[in-house]
Amino acid sequence: MLGVVYGDIGTSPLYAFRTALLHFSADGVERWEVLGVLSLILWSLILVVTVKYVLLVTRADNRGEGGILSLMALAQRSLRDPRRRWFVTVLGMAGACLFFGDGVITPAISVLSAVEGLKVISPVFEGSVVPISLGAIIALFVVQYRGTGSVGAVFGPVMTLWFALLGLLGLVEVIREPGVLVALSPTYAITFCAHYQLAAFIALGSVVLAVTGAEALYADMGHFGRRPIVRMWNWFVLPSLALNYLGQGAMMVADPSTLENPFFLLAPPWLRLPLVILATAATIIASQAMITGAFSIGRQCVQLGFLPRLIVHHTSETAEGQIYMPQINAALLAGVVVLVLAFKTSDSLAAAYGLAVTGTFICTTLLAMVAFRRLYGWSLPLVLGVFSPLFVMDLCFFVSNVLKVPEGGWIPLLLGTGLFLLMSTWQRGRELLFARFRQDSLPLKSFLARLPQSRTIRVPGIAVFMTGQPDYVPGALLHNLKHNKVLHERVIFVTVTNEDVPQVRRRYEMSELAPNIHRVRLRYGFQESPNIPRDLEAVAGLDFDPMQVSYFLGRETLVQAVVPKMSHWRQWLFGLLSRNAVSATEFFRIPSDRVVELGVRVAI
Incomplete structure (x- = not known):
C-alpha cells in the first residue's frame, strides 16, 4: 500500500522545499524565511491532505471506490437537471x-530529482543525470507489459525503508536545531505571506x-479501503514527511549554503x-503508481464513453485491476522522454x-461539494462553511501556478486541453x-410483429447481434436479411x-421477445472489462x-x-478516433x- 498510495507524495521532499526557497534566495536566505516556507509546507500537508482528503473526501465512496471519475459518477447520481449533469x-x-498530464510529468520530475543526488556526491556526475534518468524511465515503461504483480512485491519494503529513513534523517537535524519546531505554528506562514505578498503568492x-x-489517497481507496489509508497517513506517512521537512529547515537555519540540495545533504557523506x-527506487515506484493509475483511469474513460475502445491486457488471473494498456503506455513514455530532454533538471520542470x-x-473540491450537498444531505451553509475555505486554498494554489505558464506551466495546460477536446469530441460524436x-x-x-408473416428462411445455429440501441433492429441484421435472405433459428440481441x-452486482438481464x-442486457461497471462469450454462457435459461x-x-x-452537426x-x-479504435471483436473478447x-x- 505504501508504494501505490503514497509513492508520489513520499518523494516530494526531494525537491519541494528547495524549489519553494529558491524564490527568495537571490540575496541569501534568512531564518524567518526558512521558517515561513516550512510552515506553509506543513500546513498545506495538514489542510489539503489530512483535512480535505483524509477526513472529508475519502468519505464519498462509490461502493468503496474513489477517484475523480468515481466522484463524478457519485455527484451525477443525485442530479436530474441536464445542465447540472453536463457541468x-x-x-x-x-x-x-489533468490526471493524465500529471502522469506524464511525475516520472520525469521524480526520477530526475533522485538522480540529481549524484551531483552532491561529485560534480563529475552532472553530465550523466539525463542519460541515467532516461535509462531508468525507458526501462520502467518497457517492463509494464509484465504487470505490476511481481514488482509490487517489493513496493512495500522499499517504501517502508524510504519513509523510515525520511523521518530518521529529519529527526537528527531537528534534535540539533529544536528551534525549528516553531514552524508548526501557522503564524509563521501568515507572517511570511503578509511580508512578501505577491512573491509569497507566487x-x-x-x-x-x-x-x-x-x-x-482517494483514487486507490477501492484497492485498500479507507481505514488502512487513513491510519497509515496519520501514524506513519505524515510524521515521516513532517520530520524530514523540519530537518531540511533545521539544516538550512544552521547553514544556508545547503540550499544546493538540502535533501541529500541531510545524510552523512557515506x-x-x-x-x-x-x-x-522510490521515484520509480512513485512513477509506477502513476502509470498504473493512468491505465485505470484510461479504462474508466473508455467504459464511461469518454474515449474510443483501447487495448486492455489483463496481467493477472486473479486481480481484475491489474491491467496493461499499450497505447496509453506508449503515449506516456513519449511524453516523459520529451519532457526530460527538454527541461533536463527537476527545477526547470517544477513549474x-x-x-x-x-x-x-x-475539480475534486467542486464535485465533493455537489456530492455532500445532494447525496449525503448536508445543508448548504454546512457545505459552504466546510468546503469554501478549501476551495479558496485550491484556487490560490492554482492561480499561483497559472503565473508559471510561460516557464513550463503551459505543458499540462496544453495536454489537458488537447485531451479534453478529444474526449468531448468523441462523446458528442x-x-x-x-x-x-x-x-x-x-x-x-x-420487426418482430411482421416476422411470422414473412417468408424468411431460418437456418441452424445461433446468431448474436451486438446493438447499442435495444429497442431498434440492429443494422447488421437488416443487412444480413437484405443480402443473404436468411435468419438463424435462434437470435440473441446483446446490449452492453x-x-x-x-x-455491478447483477451482470445480466434476459427477456424472450419471440x-x-x-x-x-449485459451490465459492466467502469472498472470492469467486458467478456461477451463468458458472460453469455453464464446467463441462466x-x-x-x-x-x-x-x-x-x-x-x-x-x-x-448534408447539414453537419459538428x-x-x-x-x-x-x-480518426473511430478508425483507430480497437475493434469490437477484440474489446469484447469475441473469438x-x-x-x-x-x-x-x-x-x-
Whole structure:
C-alpha cells in the first residue's frame, strides 16, 4: 500500500522545499524565511491532505471506490437537471485530463530529482543525470507489459525503508536545531505571506509540490479501503514527511549554503550514494503508481464513453485491476522522454508540475461539494462553511501556478486541453451516431410483429447481434436479411450497458421477445472489462452453445451529412478516433473466427 498510495507524495521532499526557497534566495536566505516556507509546507500537508482528503473526501465512496471519475459518477447520481449533469461531467473529464498530464510529468520530475543526488556526491556526475534518468524511465515503461504483480512485491519494503529513513534523517537535524519546531505554528506562514505578498503568492506554486500525490489517497481507496489509508497517513506517512521537512529547515537555519540540495545533504557523506539509489527506487515506484493509475483511469474513460475502445491486457488471473494498456503506455513514455530532454533538471520542470495537480484539486473540491450537498444531505451553509475555505486554498494554489505558464506551466495546460477536446469530441460524436441509428433504424417491435408473416428462411445455429440501441433492429441484421435472405433459428440481441458504479452486482438481464429470439442486457461497471462469450454462457435459461454461435457486428463508415452537426475539424477528429479504435471483436473478447462484420455508411 505504501508504494501505490503514497509513492508520489513520499518523494516530494526531494525537491519541494528547495524549489519553494529558491524564490527568495537571490540575496541569501534568512531564518524567518526558512521558517515561513516550512510552515506553509506543513500546513498545506495538514489542510489539503489530512483535512480535505483524509477526513472529508475519502468519505464519498462509490461502493468503496474513489477517484475523480468515481466522484463524478457519485455527484451525477443525485442530479436530474441536464445542465447540472453536463457541468459535473465536464468537471470529471477535466480532472481526468489533468490526471493524465500529471502522469506524464511525475516520472520525469521524480526520477530526475533522485538522480540529481549524484551531483552532491561529485560534480563529475552532472553530465550523466539525463542519460541515467532516461535509462531508468525507458526501462520502467518497457517492463509494464509484465504487470505490476511481481514488482509490487517489493513496493512495500522499499517504501517502508524510504519513509523510515525520511523521518530518521529529519529527526537528527531537528534534535540539533529544536528551534525549528516553531514552524508548526501557522503564524509563521501568515507572517511570511503578509511580508512578501505577491512573491509569497507566487511561491505557493512551489509549496504545492509538497502535496502532489494527495489525489492517490482517494483514487486507490477501492484497492485498500479507507481505514488502512487513513491510519497509515496519520501514524506513519505524515510524521515521516513532517520530520524530514523540519530537518531540511533545521539544516538550512544552521547553514544556508545547503540550499544546493538540502535533501541529500541531510545524510552523512557515506550514506549519500545508497540514498541516491534508494531515492531512485522510490521515484520509480512513485512513477509506477502513476502509470498504473493512468491505465485505470484510461479504462474508466473508455467504459464511461469518454474515449474510443483501447487495448486492455489483463496481467493477472486473479486481480481484475491489474491491467496493461499499450497505447496509453506508449503515449506516456513519449511524453516523459520529451519532457526530460527538454527541461533536463527537476527545477526547470517544477513549474510545469503544479498546474495539473492544482487543477485536479479544484475539480475534486467542486464535485465533493455537489456530492455532500445532494447525496449525503448536508445543508448548504454546512457545505459552504466546510468546503469554501478549501476551495479558496485550491484556487490560490492554482492561480499561483497559472503565473508559471510561460516557464513550463503551459505543458499540462496544453495536454489537458488537447485531451479534453478529444474526449468531448468523441462523446458528442457518439451521441450523434446513436441519434442517427435511431432515426434510420426499424423499431424492434414492428420487426418482430411482421416476422411470422414473412417468408424468411431460418437456418441452424445461433446468431448474436451486438446493438447499442435495444429497442431498434440492429443494422447488421437488416443487412444480413437484405443480402443473404436468411435468419438463424435462434437470435440473441446483446446490449452492453456501462454503469456509473465500479462493479455491478447483477451482470445480466434476459427477456424472450419471440420464440427463439432473446434480448440480453449485459451490465459492466467502469472498472470492469467486458467478456461477451463468458458472460453469455453464464446467463441462466439461455442454453448458449459457444460452438454454434456466430456474432454479427456492424462496422460504421462515417460520412459528412448534408447539414453537419459538428464542425469540420471535429468531424475529422471523430473519424480518426473511430478508425483507430480497437475493434469490437477484440474489446469484447469475441473469438475472431466466429465474427461476421457488415459495413454501413452513417452520415453525421
